[in-house]
Amino acid sequence: MRVRTIAKKELVEFVRDWRTILAILIIPLLMFPLLFILFPLLLASEAAELEAIEVDVVVQSESMPDELTALLENSSLRLIFEPLPELESLSSPQDGQERLRNGSVDAILRLQMNETILEYAVLYLSTSEQSLEARSRTFDVLGAWEQNETVRRIDAAGLDANQTLDPLRWDGDIGQSDVATQGEQAGMALSLFIPLVLSVWTFSSAIQPSIDMTAGERERGTLEALLGLPCTRMELLMGKWLAVATITGTGVLLQVAGLLFAIGYLATSDFISTPSVSYTALIFLCLAVLLFAVMVVAFELALAMRSHSVKEAGSILGPAVLIILFPALFTQVINLDGIETFWFAIPVVNVLLALRELLMNRIVYTHVLVWLLSSTLYALAAAYYAARQFKREDIVTSLS
Amino acid sequence: MNPSLLSVRSATKRFGDVIALESIDLDIHEGEIVGLVGSNGAGKTTLLRLLSGVYRPTTGRVVLSGDADVERARSKLGVVPENTGLYSRLTAWENIRYHSRIHGISDDEAWNRTMYFAKHLDMVEVLGRHTKGFSRGMRQKTALLRALVHAPSVLLLDEPTAGLDVTSARVVRELVRQLGEEGGTVIYSTHQLSEAQRVCNRIVIIHNGEVRADGTPDSLLEATRTSNLEEAYVALTKDVARTRQEDAKPLSRWSSWWRGIFTPKTPGGDESE
Numbered sequence: 128m129r130v131r132t133i134a135k136k137e138l139v140e141f142v143r144d145w146r147t148i149l150a151i152l153i154i155p156l157l158m159f160p161l162l163f164i165l166f167p168l169l170l171a172s173e174a175a176e177l178e179a180i181e182v183d184v185v186v187q188s189e190s191m192p193d194e195l196t197a198l199l200e201n202s203s204l205r206l207i208f209e210p211l212p213e214l215e216s217l218s219s220p221q222d223g224q225e226r227l228r229n230g231s232v233d234a235i236l237r238l239q240m241n242e243t244i245l246e247y248a249v250l251y252l253s254t255s256e257q258s259l260e261a262r263s264r265t266f267d268v269l270g271a272w273e274q275n276e277t278v279r280r281i282d283a284a285g286l287d288a289n290q291t292l293d294p295l296r297w298d299g300d301i302g303q304s305d306v307a308t309q310g311e312q313a314g315m316a317l318s319l320f321i322p323l324v325l326s327v328w329t330f331s332s333a334i335q336p337s338i339d340m341t342a343g344e345r346e347r348g349t350l351e352a353l354l355g356l357p358c359t360r361m362e363l364l365m366g367k368w369l370a371v372a373t374i375t376g377t378g379v380l381l382q383v384a385g386l387l388f389a390i391g392y393l394a395t396s397d398f399i400s401t402p403s404v405s406y407t408a409l410i411f412l413c414l415a416v417l418l419f420a421v422m423v424v425a426f427e428l429a430l431a432m433r434s435h436s437v438k439e440a441g442s443i444l445g446p447a448v449l450i451i452l453f454p455a456l457f458t459q460v461i462n463l464d465g466i467e468t469f470w471f472a473i474p475v476v477n478v479l480l481a482l483r484e485l486l487m488n489r490i491v492y493t494h495v496l497v498w499l500l501s502s503t504l505y506a507l508a509a510a511y512y513a514a515r516q517f518k519r520e521d522i523v524t525s526l527s
Numbered sequence: 528m529n530p531s532l533l534s535v536r537s538a539t540k541r542f543g544d545v546i547a548l549e550s551i552d553l554d555i556h557e558g559e560i561v562g563l564v565g566s567n568g569a570g571k572t573t574l575l576r577l578l579s580g581v582y583r584p585t586t587g588r589v590v591l592s593g594d595a596d597v598e599r600a601r602s603k604l605g606v607v608p609e610n611t612g613l614y615s616r617l618t619a620w621e622n623i624r625y626h627s628r629i630h631g632i633s634d635d636e637a638w639n640r641t642m643y644f645a646k647h648l649d650m651v652e653v654l655g656r657h658t659k660g661f662s663r664g665m666r667q668k669t670a671l672l673r674a675l676v677h678a679p680s681v682l683l684l685d686e687p688t689a690g691l692d693v694t695s696a697r698v699v700r701e702l703v704r705q706l707g708e709e710g711g712t713v714i715y716s717t718h719q720l721s722e723a724q725r726v727c728n729r730i731v732i733i734h735n736g737e738v739r740a741d742g743t744p745d746s747l748l749e750a751t752r753t754s755n756l757e758e759a760y761v762a763l764t765k766d767v768a769r770t771r772q773e774d775a776k777p778l779s780r781w782s783s784w785w786r787g788i789f790t791p792k793t794p795g796g797d798e799s800e
Contacts, residue, residue: 128631129628129629132625132628132629133629136614136617136621136625139616139617139621140614140616140617143616144616347612347615348608348609348610348611348612349612349613349614350612351576351581351606351608351610351612352606352607352608352611352612352626352670352673353612354579354580354581355579355580355581355601355604355606355608355683356601356626356629356630357601357602357629357630357631358629520581520582520583521542523576523581
């Protein structure tokens, strides 16, 4: 009853601050839908912008095939024809370096006929978008000429160009060859992404409420009045834990809901589709997230309660995100096929791997047993550590 | 004399090497208004925290109504800490109700009791307002209402009139006096002797963590052979007052070295050290 009263009061205080509601609930809900809407728009706009830009290309050559000259002149390049200077090799930048660096030209195409071979080099500045675009368009023209020339030379030799150039061919629809369903493929793709988002967001969204309900109370002097009440410190911890876990859980759920909405309604099916996960896997997924949340929230409450001020708590909990981020990135590269069982007993890594397996709808009961037991153990250890911090006497004193 | 309601038996409180309170023996009887008087850092707040069960004595005991450890009998205590401890995003009534619910009091009962005291403190109109914009006086009155909501046997007040305007301080003092007249027990910490003299029927002088005197104002004058309480206080606390002890926890060697790097030396630093 007291636990509920404490949790309820913390939640009431939380919802009355619109800034934290915005940061912890609204942003996670809208993040993925906005990303799915804005990212394609941004890509399209960037592509259109690149398409529209005009690039200056210097063509240095003594003689060049007429067809190539025609292709260059019909392209979107602005051309400046110059004689080929004396060079060690066509790739030597020489005076071209200065011209590219000062932006007077975007690329330099050098051509030289060596008997039947047309030798070439394209000088460019890799740190300039404009120069990269000039290089890309130049390559397109050169590629088109090379293709035509290749076909012409094969025909001239009395061969069938189609058969000579394409002796190995795929038969039928390449998309039908993967026996994994679209849902399974989506599960595989999302298993590299959702565990990272879930773990990092669970940790980071619990930071602010954890600090506010512990070091914040300590700094504002509200904790002393609370400690004089007939509730045990364990009740206090549980009430605060319940409140932080509710806020964090809601934030994570909203974020996942936002992601699934974006996948279902905003993304094209050839990009990604909804993952197919069985009910058993879904139950284990929820359990894994719950155990992870118990551990993370208890750990954060403990660290925040150890701190004498909000500033101190922030400077400890902020960098502590790395404790989650590094294992989260690390688990992305672990191959799940034939994975050793001990991985499922390593703190943080165990839950992240469990989430990956479950999102791929793989239920390996040995793995489930190991991560379930180890996660429960870690959650209990974190709760015990938090309880010890809440029983400290100096929690009523503040540095401020 | 009424039976002892709250007893401190040979209680010592240490914070590391620092002795905040030493061998305190105190019996608070029903109906008494006891003034804890002492300078800043004397140990008044530490003693109040021992009495409210926030701190545990390093040695000795604090017991309520006979033999129950105070930590287990906190429902009989009403506490107003020095800084009131109100939640600014809650209304005054929500602050009061939060504590009453933890005490297991029904909302109706809490409301009736709050209204009774709110009329005395002229707080009825502001109960529904968020406490964020409250003046120091309003905050102190709200904290008093919150401490009284569960009809405690003992009310612990830590410097309840500090920083209040004359009118608010007077209202608080009158309420405490009224509680005393109704048979309530109040422990009232202050560093102002005149305040204690006006409100309390018993004064405990604390200095450097020790009880230097304990009795009625007249008995203190008699014991020190002085003509007023101020002279009595000076006579009892001749030794230099220490600084506030419980917050002055020594820094670790590493923290001390690190902080020293970024701390400029004061002029004539060697002498001051």
